[in-house]
Amino acid sequence: MKTLGIIFGNIHDKDIAELTAVRSLASIPFGGRFRLIDFALSNMVNSGITKVGVITQTNYQSLMDHVSNGKHWDLSRKNGGLIMLPPYGNGDTKPIETGFDEIRSIRSFISHSDEEYVVMSDCDNVCNINLADVVQSHIDNHADITIVVRNKELTNNKPRTIIETDEHNRVVKVINTDKASGEKTVFANIIAMNRKFLLGLIDSAAENNYNSFKRDIFAKNTNKFRIFAYMQTGYFANVDSLSNYYKHSLELLNKDIRDELFYRDGANIYTKVRDSAPCKIASTAAVTNSLIADGCVIEGEVKNSILFRGVKVAKGAKITNSIIFQDTVIGENSTLNCVIADKLVNILDGRMLSGHETHPYYLAKNSII
Amino acid sequence: MKKKKCIAMLLAGGQGTRLFALTNSVAKPAVSFGAKYRIIDFPLSNCTNSGIDTVGVLTQYQPLILNEYVGNGEPWDLDRSYGGVHTLPPYQAKHGGEWYKGTANAIYQNLHFLNEYDSEHVLILSGDHIYKMDYSKMLAEHIAHDADCTIAVIDVPADEASRFGIMDYAKDKHITSFEEKPKNPKSNHASMGIYIFKKDVLVRELIADEADKSSVNDFGKNVIPKMLAAKCKMYAYQFDGYWKDVGTVTSLWEANMDLLGDKPVLDLDDSLFKIYSRNQPLPPSYIGETGKFINSIMTTGCEIYGTVINSVIGEGVTVKEGAVIENSIVMQGTVIGRNVKISYGMIDENVVINDDAVIGDEQSSKDKIALIGREDVVEKSAVIRSGEIVERSAK
Numbered sequence: 001m002k003t004l005g006i007i008f009g010n011i012h013d014k015d016i017a018e019l020t021a022v023r024s025l026a027s028i029p030f031g032g033r034f035r036l037i038d039f040a041l042s043n044m045v046n047s048g049i050t051k052v053g054v055i056t057q058t059n060y061q062s063l064m065d066h067v068s069n070g071k072h073w074d075l076s077r078k079n080g081g082l083i084m085l086p087p088y089g090n091g092d093t094k095p096i097e098t099g100f101d102e103i104r105s106i107r108s109f110i111s112h113s114d115e116e117y118v119v120m121s122d123c124d125n126v127c128n129i130n131l132a133d134v135v136q137s138h139i140d141n142h143a144d145i146t147i148v149v150r151n152k153e154l155t156n157n158k159p160r161t162i163i164e165t166d167e168h169n170r171v172v173k174v175i176n177t178d179k180a181s182g183e184k185t186v187f188a189n190i191i192a193m194n195r196k197f198l199l200g201l202i203d204s205a206a207e208n209n210y211n212s213f214k215r216d217i218f219a220k221n222t223n224k225f226r227i228f229a230y231m232q233t234g235y236f237a238n239v240d241s242l243s244n245y246y247k248h249s250l251e252l253l254n255k256d257i258r259d260e261l262f263y264r265d266g267a268n269i270y271t272k273v274r275d276s277a278p279c280k281i282a283s284t285a286a287v288t289n290s291l292i293a294d295g296c297v298i299e300g301e302v303k304n305s306i307l308f309r310g311v312k313v314a315k316g317a318k319i320t321n322s323i324i325f326q327d328t329v330i331g332e333n334s335t336l337n338c339v340i341a342d343k344l345v346n347i348l349d350g351r352m353l354s355g356h357e358t359h360p361y362y363l364a365k366n367s368i369i
Numbered sequence: 370m371k372k373k374k375c376i377a378m379l380l381a382g383g384q385g386t387r388l389f390a391l392t393n394s395v396a397k398p399a400v401s402f403g404a405k406y407r408i409i410d411f412p413l414s415n416c417t418n419s420g421i422d423t424v425g426v427l428t429q430y431q432p433l434i435l436n437e438y439v440g441n442g443e444p445w446d447l448d449r450s451y452g453g454v455h456t457l458p459p460y461q462a463k464h465g466g467e468w469y470k471g472t473a474n475a476i477y478q479n480l481h482f483l484n485e486y487d488s489e490h491v492l493i494l495s496g497d498h499i500y501k502m503d504y505s506k507m508l509a510e511h512i513a514h515d516a517d518c519t520i521a522v523i524d525v526p527a528d529e530a531s532r533f534g535i536m537d538y539a540k541d542k543h544i545t546s547f548e549e550k551p552k553n554p555k556s557n558h559a560s561m562g563i564y565i566f567k568k569d570v571l572v573r574e575l576i577a578d579e580a581d582k583s584s585v586n587d588f589g590k591n592v593i594p595k596m597l598a599a600k601c602k603m604y605a606y607q608f609d610g611y612w613k614d615v616g617t618v619t620s621l622w623e624a625n626m627d628l629l630g631d632k633p634v635l636d637l638d639d640s641l642f643k644i645y646s647r648n649q650p651l652p653p654s655y656i657g658e659t660g661k662f663i664n665s666i667m668t669t670g671c672e673i674y675g676t677v678i679n680s681v682i683g684e685g686v687t688v689k690e691g692a693v694i695e696n697s698i699v700m701q702g703t704v705i706g707r708n709v710k711i712s713y714g715m716i717d718e719n720v721v722i723n724d725d726a727v728i729g730d731e732q733s734s735k736d737k738i739a740l741i742g743r744e745d746v747v748e749k750s751a752v753i754r755s756g757e758i759v760e761r762s763a764k
Contacts, residue, residue, distance in 0.1 A: 031652060031653070032652060032653030033652070033653055033669070034652075042650075071443070252652070253655070255655070255672070258652060258655065261652075262651065262652045268649070268650040268651065269650060269652070270650045271650065273444070273648065275444075275643045275644070275645050275646070276638075277637040277638040277639075277644075277666075278403065278404035278405050278628075278637075278666040278667055278668040278681075279654065279666060279667060279668070280628075280629075280633075280638070280665075280666045281662045281663065281664070281665060281666070282631060282663075282664060283663050283664040285662075285663070286661075287656045287660070287662055288656060288657070288658050288660060289656070289657060289658050290655070290656055291652065291653040291654065291655050292653055292654050292655075292656065293653040293654075293669070294405070294653070294668055294669060295638065297638065299631075306653075307653075308653075
C-alpha cells in the first residue's frame with residue numbers, strides 16, 4: 001500500500017491575509033510550537049507515507065526554513081522523503097487557481113513516482129487522522145476517488161462543498177454553495193486516489209474541461225466515477241479566517257481536544273525543533289488555563305492564552321484571551337486582551353491593547369507598540 | 370579525508386553509585402537534568418558549540434538507555450558522514466576482551482579509534498558534570514603553548530579542595546605540581562577532568578601506562594603524575610564559568626535549583642550557546658484553572674492542575690488537582706496524583722504517585738532528599754520520609 005503524499009502549501013492564503021502577509025498558509029504558527037503544515041505532514045508520516053511533495057507558489061521562504069530537508073518529520077530519506085515543489089517557471093503564464101491546476105503543474109513529479117496511491121491534503125486542516133485507514137477504505141470500496149468528509153454546523157456564508165452519500169458511503173451528490181446552513185456533511189480537503197487514475201484525470205483534463213476537483217471532477221462525475229466518502233469523526237478544524245484561527249487556537253485549552261489532536265493512539269505531531277531552554281515562570285507570575293511553550297520567561301499574569309516559544313512577559317503585565325507568537329516581548333504593566341501578536345512584536349511598558357472575541361486585535365510581525 | 374584538528378573522547382561508563390536509585394538502570398550521563406536535558410547533553414552540546422564534530426562516547430555501565438539516547442547524534446548536530454558521534458563499548462577480540470579498568474584504560478582500548486581519525490589533538494571529557502564551556506578556547510591555548518597536555522582547572526572553595534585533583538601552576542600557566550585528592554591541598558586549582566593531549570603524546574603515554582603493571586590506569590592517579598614527573602609540557606587552562614559535579618543526590622538537586630530564580634546561576638536561555646537534547650514531539654505545557662506554577666521551570670507536554678513551587682518539572686509530567694510540590698525535581702513522564710504532597714523530593718522518570726501520598730516531612734532538606742526510583746509506583750496515601758529511597762525490586 002505504498003502511498004505518495006501531496007500537500008497544497010499556499011492553497012487558501014488569501015483567507016487569512018493578515019497572517020499570510022509574511023508567510024505561506026502552511027507556515028502559519030499554531031498551538032504554541034507548531035505550524036499548520038505540521039499536522040498534514042505528521043498525519044502522512046504517522047500513516048506510513050515516506051514520500052511527500054509540498055506544492056508552493058508564493059511567500060515560501062518561511063515554509064522552506066521550517067521544513068528544511070524534512071528531518072524533523074523523519075522525511076530526510078534516501079528514497080522519497082520531503083520534496084518541495086516550487087513553481088516551475090517555464091514562461092507558461094496560465095494562472096494557477098485551483099488545487100487541480102497545482103496538481104497538473106506537477107504532473108511529471110506524479111508520473112515519476114512509483115507509489116500505487118496518492119493522498120492529497122490541504123495544509124490548513126488541523127486534525128490527527130489515520131490516512132492509512134482512508135487508503136484502506138479506498139481499496140475496500142474499489143473506489144476511483146475517496147474524499148474525507150466531516151459533519152459541520154454551517155453558520156457563515158463561506159463557500160462549502162456539501163457531500164451527499166448513499167448507505168454505502170458512495171457519493172451521490174456534490175453541491176458547491178455559499179448559502180447552506182445547518183448541520184451538513186462537508187468535504188474536508190483530503191483526497192485519496194490511485195496514482196494512475198490521477199494521471200488519467202490530468203491527461204484527459206483538456207478534453208473533459210476539468211479545472212477543479214470540487215466543481216468539475218467531483219460535482220459532475222458522481223455517476224461516472226466511484227467516489228466514496230470517508231467520515232472523519234475526530235477533532236477537525238479548518239483555519240479559514242483570522243477569527244476562526246483565534247477560535248480554534250483557543251480550543252486547544254480544552255484537554256479533550258489536546259488529547260485527540262496530539263496523542264491519538266500515540267500518533268504525535270512533529271515540528272521543527274528549536275532547542276529552547278525550558279520555560280521559566282517566576283515567583284511574581286500567575287498563569288492559569290494557558291499553554292506555555294519552551295523558552296518563555298513569565299513574570300506577569302497570563303490567563304486563557306497561548307504563548308509560543310521564547311515569549312517574554314514582564315512584571316505587572318496582564319495577558320488574557322490572547323495568542324502571542326514566537327519571541328514577542330511584552331513590557332511591564334502592559335495589558336493585552338483578545339490580541340494575536342505575530343512574531344518578534346515588541347510591546348513596550350504600560351501599553352493597553354484589546355480586541356474582541358469575534359474580532360481579535362492583530363499585531364503584525366516586528367511591530368513596536 | 371582531511372584530518373581533524375581535534376576529536377573528543379567522552380567517558381560515559383560510570384555507574385554513579387552515589388546517585389543510588391537514579392542509576393539502577395541507567396548510566397550517570399543519562400540521568401535527567403533541568404526539565405528537558407540529560408547530563409550528557411552538556412558535554413555533547415559543548416563539543417558542537419566548540420566546533421568539535423567527532424566524539425567517541427565510551428560506555429560500559431547500563432549502556433542501553435544511553436545508547437538509544439545518543440543514537441546517531443542528530444539532536445547535537447553530530448550526525449556526520451565523516452566523524453560524528455560513535456558509542457564505544459568494551460568489546461571482545463580474538464584474544465579475548467575485558468571491561469574498561471580505568472579512565473586511561475578505556476581510552477587505551479580504543480586506540481584504533483584515535484588512530485583511525487589521527488587528529489592532531491584529543492580532548493578527554495567526562496559525562497558527569499554540568500557546565501557550558503567553549504573547548505575551542507582551551508584548544509587555542511593548548512596550541513599556543515605547544516603543550517603536550519592541557520588540563521582545565523577551576524578554583525574551588527578551599528575546604529572542598531581535597532575532593533579533587535589539585536594542581537599548582539606558574540604565571541605562564543605551566544603546571545608545577547599535581548596531586549589527586551590531597552589531604553593538605555597546596556592550592557584550590559581543581560582539575561575539571563577535562564584534558565587536551567597531543568594525539569601522539571596520548572598514544573605514547575597510554576601504551577606506557579598499560580605496560581606498567583602497578584598502574585590502575587587512571588588519568589588523575591597515574592598518567593598525569595607520570596607525565597609531570599617526566600617533565601612533559603603541561604599547562605593549565607583556567608575556567609571561571611559555572612561548573613558542577615553532579616555525582617551526589619544533593620549536588621544534582623543543587624544544580625537543578627541553580628536554573629531557578631530571576632537571574633539563575635546557570636542560565637540556559639542563550640541562543641548563541643544552546644544546550645541541545647533529544648525530546649519527544651509533545652505540545653506546549655498546560656497550566657489549568659487550578660494550577661499554580663511559581664518560580665519553577667518545565668518543558669513540553671506537562672499538564673499542571675496542582676501547585677508547583679521552586680521545582681524543576683520534566684517533559685510530559687502531570688500534576689493533578691490539590692497536589693503540592695515544593696523544592697523538588699520531577700523527571701519526565703511522571704504522574705503526580707491528587708493531593709499528593711512532595712517536599713525536597715527527587716522523582717525519577719515514569720513514576721506514578723497515587724493520590725494522597727506524602728513524600729518528605731518537616732526534616733526535609735537538600736541533604737535529606739526523598740528519592741523515588743524510575744518506573745516506581747507509590748501507593749495511595751503512602752508516607753515516604755525525608756531521606757528515604759524507594760526503588761523497584763531489582764530485576
